[in-house]
C-alpha cells in the first residue's frame with residue numbers, strides 16, 4: 454500500500470514517447486497511470502516500438518490517436534514534430550532505449566520521436582527518460598557517456614531499476630515499474646522548496662512487547678508520516694523516515710529505518726537528529742511500555758489470576774529533540790492526535806514540548822483513513838488546512854515548513870551594483 458493524492462497530474466499534458474524495447478509492455482500500464490492521475494497523454498512511438506506493442510492499444514488507453522512518423526498529415530501543416538510539444542508540460546520517454554538515448558545525445562533527428570525532442574521548446578518542455586535495456590548495454594561506457602551528455606543537456610533520467618531482465622540476466626537496466634514512474638513524474642513537477650535540506654520524520658505506531666507474542670500498540674496507520682516523508686522528498690529534501698510497524702511502501706528516494714519499540718525509535722531519532730534541518734514527529738509513540746516484558750508467553754493459570762503488568766513511561770522523542778543545543782537542533786514540528794478539546798490540548802502540548810509548530814488533528818477520526826483535516830498551531834495562532842487526502846495535506850505542510858525555515862534564515866547580503 455502506498456500514499457497517493459487524488460489527481461496529481463490534473464491539467465498536465467504529457468507527450469509519452471516509446472522507443473523499441475521489451476519494456477514497451479509496461480508503457481500500456483504507465484499510460485493508464487498517467488490518465489488516472491489526471492493527465493492528458495499523447496503517445497508518440499518509434500517504428501521499433503511498434504514491434505513490441507501496437508499503436509491501437511496505446512490509442513485506446515490514452516484516448517488519442519498515436520503518432521508514429523514525421524510524415525503524418527494529421528498535424529497542422531504536417532508538422533507533428535513541432536506541434537506535439539508546444540502544448541506539452543513534459544516529454545516522457547518510457548522506454549528509452551540505448552539507441553534513442555544515443556540519438557538524443559548526438560542531436561540526431563531521423564525519426565519523429567528524436568526529431569520532436571530536438572524541436573521541443575527546451576526551456577519550458579522538460580524531457581524525462583526512463584531507460585530500459587540489458588545490463589551490459591546499460592553498463593557500457595558508450596551508454597554511460599551518452600547518458601552523461603543527455604543529463605548535461607537538461608534531461609532527467611528516471612531509474613533504471615535493478616533485477617530480473619527479459620533476456621534472463623539480472624542487473625541494472627530494467628525500466629521502472631509504472632507506479633514508480635508515475636511517482637517520479639509527479640515528484641518532478643513539485644516545487645523544490647526544501648532543496649538542500651535534510652528532513653527526519655517519525656511515522657506509525659510503536660509496539661511495546663508484554664511477552665514474546667503480545668504487546669501494546671495503537672491504531673496509527675503511518676499514512677500521514679509516510680505522506681510527509683514523500684512530500685518532503687518530492688520537495689527536494691534528503692529524507693530519513695523512522696517507521697514503526699506499518700504495512701506501507703517506502704516513498705521513492707526516502708531512506709527508511711524500521712523500528713519496533715518507542716525506545717528503538719528514540720535511539721534512531723536521537724542518532725540522526727543533530728544533522729537534520731527539520732524534524733517532523735508524526736509517530737503515535739506508545740506512552741507506556743511493560744517495565745519487564747516476560748521472556749516467555751504469559752499463560753493462564755489454574756486459579757484464573759489476572760497477570761500483573763508493571764508499566765514504565767517511554768521517553769518523549771519530540772521533547773528530547775527540541776531540547777538539543779541550538780546548533781544541532783532541527784526545526785521541530787509535532788503532531789497532536791486528540792479525541793477532544795483539540796486546540797486547547799494542542800496549544801498546551803506545543804508549550805510543554807517546546808516546539809515552534811504543532812499540527813493538531815482528531816485521532817479517532819483520522820487513524821487509517823486516507824484523508825484528514827489539520828490545524829497548524831504556532832505561537833501566533835492557528836491555521837486550518839481543510840479536509841483533503843493526506844498527501845495533499847502533507848504537501849501543504851511541507852510548503853508551510855519551508856516558508857518558516859526561509860523566514861528564519863538570515864537575509865542574504867544585497868549585492869552592491871558597481872556604477
Ligand code: CTP
Pocket residue numbers: 655715734735736737738739740767768769770771772786787788789790791802
Ligand atoms: N511524541 C514523541 N514521543 C513520545 C510521545 C509523543 O515524540 N514518547 C510526539 C508525537 O510524535 C507527536 C507529539 O509528541 O508529535 C504529541 O504526541 P501525543 O501522543 O499526542 O502526545 P503525548 O505527549 O503522548 O501526550 P498525551 O498522550 O497525554 O496526549
